[in-house]
Amino acid sequence: MKVCTVVVLMGIFMNGATARLHMNQVMTGCEWDDETDEIRGFYQMAFDAEDFLWFDWDTLTFVAAKSQAFAVKLQWQRRGIPVYVKNEVTHLCADYLKKFVRFGEKAVKRKELPLVWFLQKSSSSPVTCLATGFYPDRAMLFWAKDGEELEEDVGEILPNHDGTFQSSVSLDLSSFPTEDWGRYSCVFQLSGVKDDLITKLDPGLIRSNVIHTLMGFFTSSTQVPNFPEFVFVEVVNGLTVYHYDSKTRRAEPKQEWMNRLTEEDPEYWEKNTQDDIGEEQVNKGNTEIVRLRLNKTEGLHIWQAMAGCEWDDETDEIRGYNQYAFDGEDFISLDWATQTWVAAKSEAFVTKLRWEKSGEAARAKHELIHRCGENLKKYVRLGEKTLKRKELPLVWFLQKSSSSPVTCLATGFYPDRAMLFWAKDGEELLEDVGEILPNHDGTFQSSVSLDLSSVPTEDWGRYSCVFQLSGVKDDLITKLDPGLIRSNEKKLNSSIIIVAVLSALGLVVAAAVGIVLYRRFHNNNVL
Template sequence: MFTVNICFVLILSGTLMNGATSMIHTLMDFYTSSTQVPNFPEFVIVEVVNGLTVYHYDSKTRRAEPKQEWMNRLTEEDPEFWEKNTQEDIGLEQLEKGNTETVRLRFNKTEGLHILQFMSGCEWDDETDEIRGYFQYAFDGEDLISLDWATQTWVAAKSEAFVTKLRWEKNGEAARVKHEQIHRCGENLKKRVRLGEKTLKRKELPLVWFLQKSSSSPVTCLATGFYPDRAMLFWAKDGEELEEDVGEILPNHDGTFQSSVSLDLSSVPTEDWGRYSCVFQLSGVKDDLITKLDPGLIRSNVTHTLVGFRTTSTQVPQFPEYVLVNVVDGLQMYYYDSKTRRAVPKQEWVNGVTEEDPDYWERNTQMDISDEQQQRGNIEAIREAFNLTEGLHVLQWMVGCDWDNDTEEISGFSKFAFDGEDFVSLDWDTQTYVAARPQAFALKQKWERIGEGVRHKNQLIHFCVV
């Protein structure tokens, strides 16, 4: 089968990943032919490169069209690209509709809702230049027939597909498909990676969250906002991988990905929870992102959460030196970084703020530019405190609030981490600061002397209400 009001909180610990040059790229074409599916075209083609939709055709518009701006550059080498592909897709539409009717007859299903899916594509290792292909059909959500790339034979998952398997093996269809995947698909993939290099070769680190619905529920680790989708998420105990669960990778609305894994800790004493960690691995990245489980920072789903994440870094390959992300109940809604230097909405409904405040985005952009400079100053001061004047370093600041919509109670949190380890945080109840490292003690004393805790708490309450 082809598978084309919860609150979380980030645990600010772990190891930052270093960049790497090699990467496996993928191009997948998904063809969906259907009958009697309400409000859905009878035929759809979607091309996906590295998990990003780049091309679309359907039987209603009958036009091949780009889904990424850089795909328009295909006409630089082939001015007739889109018109030519439109005509090819119209022909494929008729072919796949005929295939759907043939398969329905094989299964003796001549009426009703049915779906034939066809996936064809390839992956390319840009270091070894190796190319591997994929070719698979599914009917009504179950595998039908596929190509075994290693043996160049056909695998019939259903008895109704056996006659097709025999015919294709007799006609040498596997060799033709392999040649097509290596050459045409491989060339197309390389061309798209070249045109969309800035987008497709980027590596985005995830935000890592922990969720527990109730004290007896499993603890869920969620990594969201990473790119590309070549990643793994799993639990570990004392550094050893647990084979309890490996997270399925799902797409986010913004082209990034998410994955989650759950672990039942009901029989484990709370004081031993620190032995557990959530491990995230990204293809082409040397180091794992290891997030230690801290029972004190797990959030439940009885409240709503608004969190701002500010990440300031030095010498991190292919990553902005400053990034600001605001998240509501686990959904990214606001973004700014030091490369674009623009505050932008990440959800369509967020644009509604300009109805009451037309200058909202311009004003917030200027505020974020100012905050960027402040955080750059902070990371330099902290590096000096640790006597670390060069190399890769990261300062993370998580600031936000929880709101219980039943009791209207608001609580806030503010926490700094440096190079993956807790640095200094606000104690909400006492309005004092907790220095997790000796190098943070001077800052703790300074903030408490000037009453920063009281000011910060009032600011967070206002931040949450707004």
């Protein structure tokens, strides 16, 4: 079953006689089940972020949320506005929705794999696996140990601000020695995609409170349809800034401010292009070497390399990491603490011995601390305006079922110095403060849950979700409205939700299409 939704959001800003800023909001739309052809609609009005009047679809009557709205309710009821609203929703809105679904069929049926992150607040906190940026929402995320699924937690599917989805699962590993953590992996399954996306837990790659990161990713592949044989990208704080592939054979900036690198070195992009052409050949050679060592037949294979650094701009500490994988399985990696190479497969042992004999670990450490660290500091300086920008989030209310806690999700904000919490009658509740997690596009998200099962629904309006962003004076306060809670009871796991936004300025359709497969930083080691 597919349930499709069109949401029309209109905001009218006006200065009244009191010389204050006021906002009148109207939200109306429809849901369409393309199996039963059932249409349901909704219509709500608010003034200065407080409910004013809303339409009860089941009884076809208007409900006045404030005494001042009662006159409007009576007038609209006498004029037959409920019948008009139902007719508009079931015909005009539904016709547009079906048309949008037909026009956007290619986008609706696309498959986007997520970025996967490991996160941990502190050394004693659970480890969270976050998969973000996938589409559609027919997916599962869970932990596995030695390849066997753990039943402790299955990630809830939540919406991102750009129409993709995200999910997270947490696992308490405080009682297990760190050397055993490699037995655990995070498994992502997407409907319509045959192979699972399995990410092995590596303590060295768990993100904590480090402020700035530069990650470089190489992917060398053979016989992958519609994909370059070689791709290299650099990512700063989750934002892609640099790209090279074997089709364009050009190093290119992915952020406007990266063009300023030529102010210091006019030949910067040409020099890097030549470096990347050389690295392309090295990585293609490594792909063939590992294929032969593992006795793999010719065909579709993928060699991945990831390297990068983290910089704490308060302590000036820099840490690095360097990993290699073949066909999605670990091959060899650098242990930063011991400065030794760890062979994940017996076939990688000869590489481990060769690199340790030649002092490759010391060279890699020097490269990551100096070259990577210097590049990261330079990128942060050049992109200061972007990296120091302030972006407020979209806020959603979510609930698995009528007996489940209500979750407030704030997604799409930047930077990550923020707080999210529940309040009652304007007073902060200390039950939960949301953890900050990264989105796939460089923004962040957070969520907090509140159990309201013992609170009468008519009292839910006393609760609000409060978002505070560092550097922004005013809090973003979203009042809890039961009518706006998104619930999984309204759709099966196989449902597709389409959200379109209409305004007086015309139709705006935003599609964020980008499957990030594999990534890494400059390192042209020969195996």
